[in-house]
Amino acid sequence: MSASKPTQAQIQNPTTHYGNAKASTRRFITQRVTGALNIAFAVFMVWFVVSLAGRAPVEMIELVRNPFVALGLAVMVVNVAIHMRNGMRDTIEDYFDKGEHGLAMLANNAFVLFFLVVALGAIAKIVFWG
Amino acid sequence: MAPSTRPLSPHLSIYRFTLTMTMSIVHRATGIALYGGTLLLVLWLVAAAFGGGFFDFVAWLFGTWFGQLVLFGYTWVLFHHMLGGVRHFIWDFTKGMDATGRELLVRLQLGASILLTLVVWSIFVWFK
Numbered sequence: 001m002s003a004s005k006p007t008q009a010q011i012q013n014p015t016t017h018y019g020n021a022k023a024s025t026r027r028f029i030t031q032r033v034t035g036a037l038n039i040a041f042a043v044f045m046v047w048f049v050v051s052l053a054g055r056a057p058v059e060m061i062e063l064v065r066n067p068f069v070a071l072g073l074a075v076m077v078v079n080v081a082i083h084m085r086n087g088m089r090d091t092i093e094d095y096f097d098k099g100e101h102g103l104a105m106l107a108n109n110a111f112v113l114f115f116l117v118v119a120l121g122a123i124a125k126i127v128f129w130g
Numbered sequence: 131m132a133p134s135t136r137p138l139s140p141h142l143s144i145y146r147f148t149l150t151m152t153m154s155i156v157h158r159a160t161g162i163a164l165y166g167g168t169l170l171l172v173l174w175l176v177a178a179a180f181g182g183g184f185f186d187f188v189a190w191l192f193g194t195w196f197g198q199l200v201l202f203g204y205t206w207v208l209f210h211h212m213l214g215g216v217r218h219f220i221w222d223f224t225k226g227m228d229a230t231g232r233e234l235l236v237r238l239q240l241g242a243s244i245l246l247t248l249v250v251w252s253i254f255v256w257f258k
Contacts, residue, residue: 011136019136032222035215042212050254057185060178084165091158094139115168122175 027086034083041076048073064126077119085112153214153236160211167204205250210243 006018048069052060063069085108092104145151177188191197217235220226226235 006136032219036219039212039215042208045208046250046254053254057178057181057189061181064178080168084161084168087161088165091162093136097136097138111165115172118172119168119175122172122179125179126175 027089030082031086031090034079034086037079038083041072041079044072044076061126064123067127070123070127073123074120077116077123081112081116084115085109088112149236150232153239157211157214160207160214163204163207164211167207170200170204202247202251206243206247209246209250210239213239213243213246 006016010016010018048063052063064073088108089105092101092108096104173188174192177185192201217239220235221232226232
């Protein structure tokens, strides 16, 4: 992130450049790539939920233990984590200034990390320990 | 006013709501809903991993009328946000950016997300 603060005149003039152009472009592309993958995962998720709705836990464990399903779920969790963190950063940037921004991003990272660890942990438990 | 590091979003109430603007807000709102809603997936996976009474409780919770309402809403939110992303892909190629094009895109998006939700729930829940 750029250290120098833009002046009010710079902000008002659309021809000036400030902020981190490289990181912003990278985040733009990341959001598109993970988003496109999520279309496939949405179909996967519908199939997954539908084949399990109202079934006994044994049947769910049996399905998740299939290596293709487990791998699909794990990759989906990682992809979703990247997409949701990036999207929430976008929201945070619109409503919080520097300072508050850092705190909000800390909360964002904590939530995404919690989701990532618990979801992957649960999948690993099902696959390796039943 | 002291210069800020980057301009913040002005207060919503000063604008007259237009269709594309509303759908832009809805895209963000559905994104935030999906963000929080990942906890539903976590709850389900953890319940399956540890089994027993906890799984029965989660299965019961998702099966109540309120649970079903949340899951139905979550389905629409997922499809609507997904199609909103597709709309952004179309805009990335500078297609459909004129007044008629963009209005048509958001109308199609809303119609398709509702239709898709109803079709999925009809086939897999209501009339299976």
